[in-house]
Amino acid sequence: MSHTQIFTPFSEEELIPKEEKLEVVKKGKQFGIGIPKETCLHERRTCLTPDAVQVLVANGHQIVVESGAGEGSFFTDLQYSESGAKITNDPKEAFEQDLVLKINPPTTEEIEYLQPNTYLVSALQINLRDQEYFKKLSEKKINAIAFEFICDEYKQLSLVRLIGEIAGNISILYAAELLALSNGLMLGGITGVRPTEVVILGAGIVGEFATKAALGLGASVKVFDNSLSKLRRLHMMVDGRVPTSIVDPKELAKSLKRADVVIGAYSKLSAFPIITEEMVAQMKKGSVIIDVTIDNGNVIETSELTSMENPYIIKHGVIHSGLPNLTSKMPRTTTKAISNFFLSYLLNYDEEGGFENMLVHKNEMKQSLYMYKGRHTKKILCDRFDLTYHDINLLIF
Numbered sequence: 389m390s391h392t393q394i395f396t397p398f399s400e401e402e403l404i405p406k407e408e409k410l411e412v413v414k415k416g417k418q419f420g421i422g423i424p425k426e427t428c429l430h431e432r433r434t435c436l437t438p439d440a441v442q443v444l445v446a447n448g449h450q451i452v453v454e455s456g457a458g459e460g461s462f463f464t465d466l467q468y469s470e471s472g473a474k475i476t477n478d479p480k481e482a483f484e485q486d487l488v489l490k491i492n493p494p495t496t497e498e499i500e501y502l503q504p505n506t507y508l509v510s511a512l513q514i515n516l517r518d519q520e521y522f523k524k525l526s527e528k529k530i531n532a533i534a535f536e537f538i539c540d541e542y543k544q545l546s547l548v549r550l551i552g553e554i555a556g557n558i559s560i561l562y563a564a565e566l567l568a569l570s571n572g573l574m575l576g577g578i579t580g581v582r583p584t585e586v587v588i589l590g591a592g593i594v595g596e597f598a599t600k601a602a603l604g605l606g607a608s609v610k611v612f613d614n615s616l617s618k619l620r621r622l623h624m625m626v627d628g629r630v631p632t633s634i635v636d637p638k639e640l641a642k643s644l645k646r647a648d649v650v651i652g653a654y655s656k657l658s659a660f661p662i663i664t665e666e667m668v669a670q671m672k673k674g675s676v677i678i679d680v681t682i683d684n685g686n687v688i689e690t691s692e693l694t695s696m697e698n699p700y701i702i703k704h705g706v707i708h709s710g711l712p713n714l715t716s717k718m719p720r721t722t723t724k725a726i727s728n729f730f731l732s733y734l735l736n737y738d739e740e741g742g743f744e745n746m747l748v749h750k751n752e753m754k755q756s757l758y759m760y761k762g763r764h765t766k767k768i769l770c771d772r773f774d775l776t777y778h779d780i781n782l783l784i785f
Contacts, residue, residue, distance in 0.1 A: 418448040419507075419742075421734075422485030423473075425454040428492055429712060430696035432460025432719035435489035435509075437727040438467040444734060445472030454482040460716075461723040487743075489730060492713070493517070496524060504529040505761065507743055509730075511535040512758065513683040513712055514657075516693070519773045522764060529762035531743070537766070538733075539752035547729055549593050554715045554722050556597025556653065559678045560586075560605065562717060563649040566700065566707050571674035573648060577606030584608070587643050589662060589687060590653035591618040591632065594680050598651045599630055610643050613654070641667045648672065652679035654687040661689035665704075673705035683712035747784045754780045 421444065423436055434457050436444070441451050451473040455465050465475045476482060483494070483501035490510035494502070499521075502508065508525070512534035525532055540546040564575035567584070577583030586602045588595050591613035602609045603626060611632045613619050619632040633639050644650065644667050654662065668677070668690045679691040690703045691710045696717075700709040715722040740746045746753045747760075758766040763778040770777035 418450070419487045420450045420452065420485035422482035422488045423451065423453045423457050424479050424482040424488065424490060424494075424498070425457040426460070426491055427498070428495060430716070431492055431713055432696075432716045433491045433713070433722050433726065434458050434461055434463070435491060435723075435726055435730055437461075437724055438463055438471040438473075440727040440731040441468055441473045442471040443731060447735065449734075450474065450485075452476055452482050452485055454479050457482075458723075461719040463723075491726075493521065496520070499524045499528060499530075502528050502530055505531065507531045507533065509533045509535075512537075514769070514772070515683045515685055516712065517773070519775070522759070522769070522773055522775055525759055526762045526764065530759055531757065531761060532759040533756045534758050537758060538756040541750075541752060543752065547726070550725055550729055551715055551722070552593030552655075553597050554718065554725060555680050556594040556599075557601045558714055558717055559594070559598050559651050559653070559680050560601035560649075562709065562714070563651065563676050563678050564605070566676045566678075566709065567648060567674075570676065570707050573674075575602070575605055575607055575649060577608070584648040585643075585646050586610070586649045586651065587612070587640075587647040588651045588653060589613075589635075589640075590651075590655060590681070591615065591622045592653060592655045594653035594655070595651070596622055596625065598653055598680075599626060602649075603629060607649075612640055612643075614656075635662055637667075641670065644668075645670050645672070648675050650675070650677045650688075652677065652688045652691065653681055655681055655684060657685045658687050661686055663688040663690075665689045668706055669704045671704070671706050674707070676707045677709070678714070679708070679710045680714055682710040754784060760784065 444451060453468045453473045453475055455475050455477050458468060469475050480501045483498060484503055487507045493510050508530050535547045538547045567573045567575050573584055575584050584607050586607045586609045588598050588611045591611050595611060599609055599611060609630045611622060611630055612635050614635050623632055677688060679688050682691055682693060691708055692701055694700055694710045699711060700707050737743055737746050757780060758769055760780060760783050764770050764775040765778055765780040767777055
């Protein structure tokens, strides 16, 4: 039986199946991540928990934690060490890493420790900064990302929202503490006793969570904001149980006279105070003002920055607290929340192949930068601090 010869232009070897070749995304080099100890504002929060450190170390990152960095949040050096972090007594070593994660912006002395082209991720607290801070960072050719500008793919300020949720809740809990201290009143409502009155200025995230917390305690709440859409959203969330109003000075002054607690949660930068000194002078003696958004601008004329050491001042018989890091009063909860955010954030950058790749591919990543290789890339900051503006899209494309 003869074999039929089949003609083929390929040799027998060429017809043998070969393994498939897939394109491999080139991963960026694993970053050294520095966690310095916070030195200002009696800060007790930190950016990563030992659990998050363990996951990042397993993904090939080297983590350098300054000794005592987690103490304020009740995490020990031993816990960080057992999770795979290197513990150092030298703050310089933590600041010399490729990526530095901090809660508060670095001090002038700490900026000196940073290496050129380092990625610095921290809060900005615009109201506490000056031109000198930006110039120093610029001289060091730093890439700086601010908590306040970090966006997700839905254009939501995800980290601001997260911290705002906690701040809204804490503002009411702390107000309750101060109210009991000033005149023995319990914040909330008890059968047969008139409920305490809470005025909330701002219907954003902080205002929303402060409203829910105050309602949960049984207080009578009124919310003011200049955004009708924010007020409408809040109104729907609480089933219309809270009267809301546009910021009308007459209406606001009337509500403030009856208020036991005022929460300043107005996130917009405001050139003029919304609650004037005259309005505060008309308030009940022993009432409480908590200005949560003080680091964003003075919407309450009598507000002043306060510290964890001296958390409140008294003006016109009214207790004022202006802690720029209010969530530091509950440091462990806040640290866990921030750490969860940064863990997913950093693992995401691993998948994308490093920060530079993310900057090229993700527009929301570009928007979180206020400095790229020493150049100022946020118009709002350049206008405020008289800096030279560079469009980020012309620097990275």
